[in-house]
Amino acid sequence: MRRAVLPAAALAGALALTGCGSGSGPDSGPGASKADLSVSSPYMPQPVSPDMAAGFLTITNQGGAKETLTSVSSDVAGRVTMHSTVGGAMREKTSFPIPAHGRLVFRSGGNHLMFEELKQAPKQGQHVTLKLTFAKSGPLTVEMPVRSATYNPSTGH
Template sequence: MTVSPRHRALPVLGTALTGALLLTLTGCGSDSGGSGDRPDLSVSSAYMPQPVSDMAAGFLTVTNKGGAQDRLTSVTSDTAGSVTLHGTTGQTMTEVTSLTVPAHGQLVFKSGGYHLMFEKLRQQPKQGGTVTLKLHFATSGPLTVEMPVKPATYNPATGH
């Protein structure tokens, strides 16, 4: 049996169209960075100076490698009755309801700036221990953090 050149071209054309369609669909909703227009969050540099009362401060850095911002909306911990977000301007500390984690940026909690306030401590965190907390975001799933307890005078710039 002889197959005309026209009929031999149909399977090749079908394969080419299928390949082009797959390439088009594969490219939808994603860029070469893998995170596209979504937040991609991680936490580093977490620590709590050992508290001297039933309140404590906490510090950390939330890094967003993604192409969209997110908002930190709350923090929870079994160690405290409540954990609130605060900012400091001059000598004034103010509670805030949420904080933005910019796309391709960081939200930094540090002494004299944004910080976490652990109130009504259920147990007294001790130097060398850790405090478990969960960060809740508007878009991303929660992140669980093990926050080391450092000396009350700890300064991350000096490591003491």
């Protein structure tokens, strides 16, 4: 009986090693080793300033790898900067991490985009096109609707 156990154990070990790196298991498949990004709830309140506006959106990463938002651009502004707000203090940031299976939220009173040096102030009902650039993933183009200056996303007004 002892002779049969040894070859069976060796076979089981070989089969276990064969399974390593075969692409099966909970951490494999589509999106396991890369980010899977989408954008929701984009909007820009109609600017009250002729040369500056804010923008808000949510970036969701359903993939198994973290990603980093490295820049934002738009043809309506000379530049678009990214900001965090902590304890009432606004700070410009050069990038924002987006965790695997997580979200990056830009909202009023928190992280936000600033459209600076506006070429023409967008009006309510129009759309602004922006390009989101990431460290590893390809860029995303987003159509951001311009809402009233007092728009509240939680009420839709």
